[in-house]
Amino acid sequence: MKGRKLKSTVGPAAVMVGPVTLWLAFFVAIPLLYVFLMSFCSLDENYNVVFSFTLDNYARLLDPNYISIYLQSLLIAFLTTVICLVVTYPFAFLIARTLSKYKAVFYMLVIIPFWTNSLIRIYGWRTFLGANGWLNNTLTAMGIIDKPLDLLFTKGTTILGMVYCLLPYMVLPLYTAIEKLDKNLLEASADLGAKKITTYRRIVIPLTASGIFSGSIMVFIPCLGLFFVSDILGGGNSDIIGNLIERQFQSGNNWPLGSALSIILIAVTLLLVKLYQKCGGDLESLGV
Amino acid sequence: MKRQTIKKTEKTAGILYCLLIYLFLFLPIAVIVVNSFNATTTKPYLSWKGFTLDWYVKLMDNTPLLQSFGNTIIIATASTLLATCIGTLAAVGMYKYKFKGKSIIDGLLYIPVVIPEIVLGISLLTLFSKTNIPRGMLSLILAHVTFSIPFVIFNIRARLAGYDNSIEEASIDLGANRRQTFFRITLPVLAPGVAGGALLAFTLSLDDVIISYFTNGQTKTFPLKVMESIKSGVSPDINALSTLILIGTIFLVVLSQRSNMKKNK
DSSP, X not given: OHHHHHHTTHHHHHHHHHHHHHHHIIIIIHHHXXXXXXXXXXXXXXXXXXXXXXXHHHHHTTOHHHHHHHHHHHHHHHHHHHHHHHHHHHHHHHHHHOOOTTHHHHHXXXXXXXGSOHHHHHHHHHHHHSTTXXXXXXXXXXXXXXXXXXXXXXXXXXXXXXXXXXXXXXHHHHHHHHHHSOHHHHHHHHHTTOOHHHHIIIIIHHHTHHHHHHHHHHHHHHHTTOHHHIIIIITTSSOOHHHHHHHXXXXXXXXXXXXXXXXXXXXXXXXXXXXXXXXXXXXXXXTO | OHHHHHHHHHHHHHHHHHHHHHXXXXXXXXXXXXXXXXXXXXXXXXXXXXXXXXXXXXXXXXXXXXXXXXXXXXXXXXXXXXXXXXXXXXXXXXXXXXXXXXXXXXXXXXXXXXXXHHHHHHHXXXXXXXXXOOTTHHHHXXXXXXXXXXXXXXXXHHHHTTOOTHHHHHHHHTTOOXXXXXXXXXXXXXXXXHHHHHHHXXXXXXXXXXXXXXXXXXXXXXXXXXXXXHTTOOOHHHHHHHHHHHHHHHHHHHHHHHHHHHHHO
């Protein structure tokens, strides 16, 4: 009996894990390897990719114009992450620790906006902030300004759009971490004479660090690639790495260069994930 | 007394702060909903010209837009079904069996979740063009399955954390075979995780912009149609459709929450 059992686990295991293995190999591993390979290819005069080894694409990555966009992209991602963290921490704290019976509703209200297409919501911001938008109209009607403010197409509006798109990715891990906090610890800290601010600094923040780390990584990394946000709200003044890649695969039609640019993005991602794991971060909490 | 007032102000400040965040989250949605009733007929459809329901009527005649929405639903349904089947089998298989290369599969699963979507998008584009897989409905479904599978698996894995293996052993001891045990014991226990994963996959597919943008060929999904229209100004019938979709999803989720609550009682 036991022998039969042992022998026959190979079959069921293959049936269950086989499909996902093949799928991931064909649609994740091979394409990424192919992009890596393509980053060393050249173009012929008809813009076809030809397999002759070159490092030209990587040399072109050092173009000062590109470098200033990488820096800009990193800056936008950094500011977006910091703003998301600072703005949502108190919010996540309040909704995670509320005693209200509507707690589940408060949580759902964070997710509901994300069932409307993200592009159209970003366009909604453009409508709101535009020369003829609600904000300018209201301010003019109230007599605060004479002529519409020029609010759009700056780094600021791009960051606003990024914060808007990525906010829930910060709220949800923070919420999970804060909900797990033991109330007794906070009370003990207060009983022992700690001031509120000390309790936050020494107890609350360290114990919710896991949420802070995973939220930050889930905001920072996508922020390097969301090209449509800077397209719609940045108007070409605040390009990010994602815009560079998009252009090479669409209008620029230089796939090898686009591939090399993607390799940078992959490298940055790997580096950040390694750093995250070094800080004690768990990959699993990035999942959902 | 003084302490109480401080507490009260603190509470009010907290509520105000939360309201401010919700305002931020819902503001662009309010813009969309309001503009779907805007009587303006001149591009870029921004200035308010009075209330009308015309755009909801006009929407019915906008065949390309409705077609794109139909495509979105087909792709989301097909990719959710496929991803859920593959993902459920994989999650259970990886939980139950030890085998070589498991950590490699695990590593590969995190790639679509962690790397920026644009990288997955362009890598699938290069794959489809190299292998001559026609770009259209098929390539979109394949792409959407790819980014959905990990989310399905992670959702079920969370459910498996508290899974009691002995009920399966009991089933086998009582004479059921493996397939019967899987469908009649394992699956019902994991059902909430499977449903949660499927719902997540479906919503991810509905809203996907970036990966679809690189893998679509001539087939337009609703988000891609929106992207196209942004250059010339989003017309209010797109706002009308978005409003209807939002109402539809809220309705579905409230319904599913209610039936969940009833079951739990």
